Amino acid sequence: MSLKTQTDNTVSLPQQNHLLAAMSDSEWHQWEPDMEPVDFSLNQVLYESGKTPAYMYFPTTAIVSLLYMTQSGSSSEVAVIGNDGVVGLSLLLSGSNTPNQALVQCAGKGFRMRAQAAKNAINREGAMLNILLRYSQAMITQMTQTAVCNRHHSIDQQLCRRLLLSLDRLPSNEILMTQEMLSNMLGVRRESVTDAALKLQEAGVISYKRGIITVLDRKALEGRSCECYATAKNEQDRLQKMTFNA
Amino acid sequence: MSLKTQTDNTVSLPQQNHLLAAMSDSEWHQWEPDMEPVDFSLNQVLYESGKTPAYMYFPTTAIVSLLYMTQSGSSSEVAVIGNDGVVGLSLLLSGSNTPNQALVQCAGKGFRMRAQAAKNAINREGAMLNILLRYSQAMITQMTQTAVCNRHHSIDQQLCRRLLLSLDRLPSNEILMTQEMLSNMLGVRRESVTDAALKLQEAGVISYKRGIITVLDRKALEGRSCECYATAKNEQDRLQKMTFNA
DNA sequence: AAGCATGCGTGCGCTGTCGTACAGACAGTT
């Protein structure tokens, strides 16, 4: 794996994560002592399927995806989490494991908090509980959309949607992602991704170069993507707005 | 629609719903005044996509499915809710709407509570909050599994899975469901359901008769279904056990 | 500068599912 392995020495601020940013100062001071900065490296596994997460993770520049592995070895991504969310919701919802794997899709920074500390913090019943509940709703929306998309839309459309999901969580228009990674996320053959990506490239929407995708025309990407992208994004934005107006 | 339209005069008890049954007596007494019995009729819409649910519904003998409609008019079921759960989780998670429709798939009884009363009750911070949170986790598992299943498994397998989901929530081995209803839930053509159902019938697993499916060999159904059924069920059982041991 | 692993492009036959169109069977109604 040779995709940009340089270490990033810049500092990341907690407020870059939307959920942490939504906390009041006073509540944040309660959380802060238990919160530590972390570097996420590409393909790092944050937790395995069936195991209880040891931490709750709040990405700032990193992107994590929740992958489900089938018995036959193929995989599918069911949710994408960036600086808009948190990894380890099951600690809030059940204090226990989930049947999927959390994999770092884009190296970067973030913060984490030990499972027990997170549970304690949530139980202090501050505003964070509601913030996390609303995020759970956004997560459910995303999963719903994934299910529907898997049933009804073409690989071409799904690729566009997936690229937009990454794009929304990145500062630039450059996505570091091989076609093989994309195929694992979409749950399709690598060759199918090649085909779809070629179409996009020929149309001048993206340019692809050994694991580096540059998005040239975002509007076109949105146009070619299925409704799923817009629907999930609208819902996410709506819930986020509620959080900041609370 | 002529599938058994007789009115059922038997009484249904709140405890038939697993979530209500898990409440302590003292907490139940706080909820009881706001809880009213309801009859769910076949194809009744409990809430529309995009609207805020007016009630939280706790089915006892009825079965409700959450359907997502695509722009092109096709639909897909993303979750099934029977006496094991509650319809209207978004009232807990965001106090607001969800992008799907709740449709009664099997007429029956249950209880309901006005949205505001439900929110108030939850905010009293009894054990019910945790019960509902755990159920949210089960719901997420079910949706995850639906997404994966839609991607990787055949219609034959999915039909088996779907029949088991109904079977688990019904007292008998008879399911009242036309092939058209099944096709709407699975998000496939009605003819594809016919094909799959014929295979099952020829193998002696079910017998099909104008909207009445009789399951003859449940084990065989489980064997022919994909892993998704077992996975989701195990997780659901695990969470339910946690609830009752709490 | 050569070597090698990784990532991408291509071809081909196969199968599952779709779209469409229609025919037969059953149940409730008059």
Add this chain to the structure above:
DNA sequence: AACTGTCTGTACGACAGCGCACGCATGCTT
């Protein structure tokens, strides 16, 4: 007993996506 709407079965061409098997290009390594 005939009628009508609903539910189920059948047929066939089209095609998206799969599995497999290559070949080529690129960029890091030594």
